[in-house]
Amino acid sequence: MSEKVCDHHNTARRNRARWCAVAILTFVFVFVLVVLLVWAILQPKKPRFTLQDATIFNLNISAANVISATVQVTVSSRNPNRRIGVYYDRLSAYATYRSQQISYSTAIPAVYQGHKDVNVWSPFLYGVDVPVAPYNGAALAQDRADGAVNLLVKMNGRVRWKVGSFISGRYHLHVACAAYIPVGNSKNTGIVVGNSVKYQLSQRCSVNV
Numbered sequence: 001m002s003e004k005v006c007d008h009h010n011t012a013r014r015n016r017a018r019w020c021a022v023a024i025l026t027f028v029f030v031f032v033l034v035v036l037l038v039w040a041i042l043q044p045k046k047p048r049f050t051l052q053d054a055t056i057f058n059l060n061i062s063a064a065n066v067i068s069a070t071v072q073v074t075v076s077s078r079n080p081n082r083r084i085g086v087y088y089d090r091l092s093a094y095a096t097y098r099s100q101q102i103s104y105s106t107a108i109p110a111v112y113q114g115h116k117d118v119n120v121w122s123p124f125l126y127g128v129d130v131p132v133a134p135y136n137g138a139a140l141a142q143d144r145a146d147g148a149v150n151l152l153v154k155m156n157g158r159v160r161w162k163v164g165s166f167i168s169g170r171y172h173l174h175v176a177c178a179a180y181i182p183v184g185n186s187k188n189t190g191i192v193v194g195n196s197v198k199y200q201l202s203q204r205c206s207v208n209v
Helices: 001-044 133-147
Strands: 046-061 067-077 085-097 106-108 111-114 116-121 126-129 149-163 171-181 192-193 196-204 206-208
Touching: 046 085, 046 133, 046 149, 046 171, 067 085, 067 133, 067 171, 085 116, 085 126, 106 126, 126 149
Parallel strands: none
Antiparallel strands: 046 067, 046 196, 067 116, 067 126, 085 106, 085 111, 085 149, 149 171, 171 206, 192 196
16 A cells, blocks of 8 residues: 555656646746747847047157047937837947057946937047057057048947836947048048047947947
């Protein structure tokens, strides 16, 4: 009799284990299906950034490996989503030349971007006597002599997505805007404003989230 009771208990445990496995698989399937449906309905898209212009106040090589720069850039961001809002948290911008940072990071105030909204920022990017590799100082001097400098304006931060009353966790945002600036070119299209020159660029930026 004892053996039959043990067999009965073992069978019951196996049945419970099967039901638990079926319940877990069903939950996972339903969860994945809901996520896919929400994704298909919302069709989320990354924000679109554009570098509109750059105003050069200062871009000099004071030594073979020392660069000083003062640049104001205008960057616009557009939320292409119809049902998703974007919170920009801890956003900052800086300039690089040949993969080396030549300005300090400038903080940009946190902001919420609604559906299809556009935000425009015009941060100053400046660096005083920033040390760089000697070959980069020489390259910048040569680029200025040739009449064009390629800078890369970068923006890093974190974003949150808002769908209805739901707000997601934070995701890293990386933006890179190539700025081809005709500094020193006698045929450039820059606009002289006081002691600075403003260049219209309208260049799309790469965005990674």
